[in-house]
Amino acid sequence: MSAPRLSFEFFPPHTLDASFRLWETVHALQSLKPEHVSVTYGAGGTTRALTHEAVTTIGRNYGLRVAAHLTCVDATKAETLEIADAYAEAGVRDIVALRGDAPKGAARFTPHPDGFANSVELVEALAATGKFNIAVGAYPESHPEAAHQQADVEWLKRKVDAGASRAITQFFFEAETFLRFRDACARAGIDVPIVPGILPIISWEGARRFAERCNTHVPPRLEEAFTHAIRDGREDLLALTQCTVLCERLIEEGVDALHFYTLNRPQMTRNVCFALGIVPEVSLQNVA
Template structure:
């Protein structure tokens, strides 16, 4: 089923999970266990990240196929412009179509390892709006795109992220999923600016609870996700107590998600890192308290509209 239709017809906000393709048999077994646990939560859809290399790319397609056929989950494949010509990308899209994949998240992709800035592959695409236009013009996928409430590392000016999101929607994206963020004010501001520009597709917040101090010093720093000062102080105060860090991270993410849903966010996309406990705790709490039912429509800043 197409994700734009899932969002439009769901009586409640959508909840979705993001996984990455396992690289070893042990990792595949661990992912299987995670899927068994998270499937009980009945996600609206799941997504699988993409690697530019051949074996990693094939794993993405295989995992998405298996999620649909073996686990009964609607799945979306990520696709990037990295390391491929337009014809090579068309070949990948042919494989996705043959695998009966309905949904694709069109991304520019991060620079390859060791490179500081993205450089288009000769004969390839230079941006995600270009990739989105190919998908919309030649295929029948439901297309999603990424959005950046905080400035993208390659943003040219303060309005660049809004202009790029607008270009993705104009090219054919039917919904957007944000990069990870930890200050809801950034999301609310971004939504207001998008709506002012006439962009009215659903924008799903992407959240990842901080369960290890190394996350904030490594991965999150790399992608430029800003951790509010007060939150960072509390994390650092628990640096010698991993369980306390995890408890705080789950609590913070739960409150963050509840505020977003109460303000009208159309759902939450959980970046799971192929693990289940934190996501299960957060989503179970949200469904128990249902903060979206207490929303004040007059104050909502994030609509559940579709283009």
């Protein structure tokens, strides 16, 4: 079983303590030689400047290939493309193009009157510049706003036809969820890489809340297992086992790349990678 290619997702910091945590996370994971890392965009576009700063700092100080998230939320088309141009000028060539979540307090996403109506329009505009490799989101379980599950496949096909060259999925708890989605995408003629998004469970309660917001199915057996593990003080051990087994099953089924949602907490992601046999690259430059 060959080691998969890795990518890690971070979010931009809002406070000084969060800044230290971000840089500690990048430092802890860079030795695993990820193919790239990405930095998210806050709900409602609230972290545009912070995202830009984090993207450029990681690329400059750590030598990593960095993808910047970009959304359609609360901005005109011109403003959004200005942000993209600023990334291009800073040497960033990878964009994760997303519609984005509704601003805080809003029930649903509403396009800016002069903005992109959806992720397909955003992908088309970015592709027309010829400046970027464009990744998009994919949903192996129905997006909360999807009319039906096949709609997620159809929407991904539209984004690929618009110019996306890669897709990263929302997280899931069972390998079969991803494998069924991958098969459905293949039947629909989607031929770009579809990378499974992996959420190492740092807190089961936090993961459950996240799953509820994202419409991710929580298997009853997993709920029961974590209930017992938390009672017995074995939550971290179960989390490591669950994530490692999930990744191993995906690799056995031909998956050659994994995208980890780190939540700026590196330890569980590192431990899963170690369990998969992925070891840090050690520099011998300064060894006598």
